[in-house]
Amino acid sequence: MERINSTLLTEFILTGIPYPPQLRxxxxxxxxxxxxxxQLGNLLILITVxxxxxxxxxxxxIFLGILSIIDMGIPSIVVPRLMMNFTLGFKPIPYGGCVAQLYFYHFLGSTQCFLYTLMAYDRYLAICRPLHYPMLMNAKLSTLxxxxxxxxxxxxxxLQAILTFHLPYxxxxxxxxxxxxIPAVLRLACADTSVNELVTFVDIGVVVASCFSLILLSYIQIIQAILRIRTADGRRRAFSTCGAHVTMVTMYYVPCAFIYLRPETNSPLDGAAALFPTAITPFLNPLIYTLRNQEVKLALKRMIGGTGTKSEV
Structure with a gap:
């Protein structure tokens, strides 16, 4: 009977985030x-690149352009549905739509983790092995x-979508x-979810921990190399290049670790933490890169016909 009932479920209702009605x-x-x-900020970065x-x-x-694509995709998966929470009445999401939302969020989110790691490795090669950089990291290899x-x-x-929705609801x-x-949907399953929770913890834990460890290792080497640069201007430029990436990684990994890598709870802070990777970080990334990256700012000036000339590069 449980299986029959689970096949009849055709939609979910997302409660959204709690808010005072007067702020709707x-x-x-x-x-x-x-x-x-x-969308406009990331599109501008993508076009510029x-x-x-x-x-x-x-x-x-190339990595920055791909990051802009991801930063347009993740909010498009989440934010329109979030905004529906601020309109009157219940706005159910179809069962298939819920499956797709979970899949694409974790698809793009994990791709972003891998991309941050590649960006850290690229900066490691550029700063720590500058003479070998053109051979070790070229456009063809970066594309692969x-x-x-x-x-x-x-x-x-x-994997996450299949494991979550093979359960009866x-x-x-x-x-x-x-x-x-995953955590919110699993709470509604009409079956034991302990295996799912373990696999989710291990899978996401391996992705987050391995990527973060590689990024940390890269930046330990980068900092050591920067400190060996003799000129203050050289150190400043190197730190400026890496500072944007470090800021993004921190803003992305800390909320993700808070949500997925701790014992199961139903805390209101989960929703607040999830707003960072889904809405806030994608919004801030173009600002961080344009404000902290001199080459991007000069490219923007060249593209819009400003005063950034070749002599400035």
């Missing part, structure tokens, strides 16, 4: 503005590495979250 219009407008600016001849063939900016990151991310997302169908994510 403000929050709707706020997240709409954040979403629009996120693609059209500027000094950027689009360099591995660092990005393809590998996409493939690994797709497999991770598929026989009601209730109210997901106490603002999007279909």
């Amino acid at each position: 219009t403000f929050l709707f407008g706020f997240f709409l503005l954040i979403y629009i600016l996120t 693609c059209v500027d001849p000094q950027l689009h063939a360099r591995p660092m900016y 590495l990005v393809a590998g990151a996409w493939a690994a991310g797709s497999m991770h997302g598929a 026989c009601g209730p169908n109210q997901v106490d979250y603002f999007f279909c994510d």
